[in-house]
Amino acid sequence: MPSITIIEFDGRQHPLEVESGHSVMQAAIDALVPGIMADCGGSCSCATCHCYVDDAWVARLPAPEPAERDMLECALHPMGNSRLSCQIRVTAACDGLVVRLPKSQV
16 A cells, blocks of 8 residues: 655654555545545535645646646645645555645644
């Protein structure tokens, strides 16, 4: 299984083993990672799973679809590496992925 790391705003790290095909959001929810609220349950209709993809990974992930880009406009403090974690599907190619959670979701 691919390994990913979710880092809370305060720096606390959550290394996770994630089954391929699951979203980063689902992995965070399953592991009880604070800061991922996922109010819409992963349907790309809120921004409560907003995260920042580590710069080394931005170009390695598939680009966000238009619906995700639109929803990111609702996120607090979006940046060029912002993503909705519900829209990042974990695959073998994601092994080592690092995402950080924004302060707004503390």
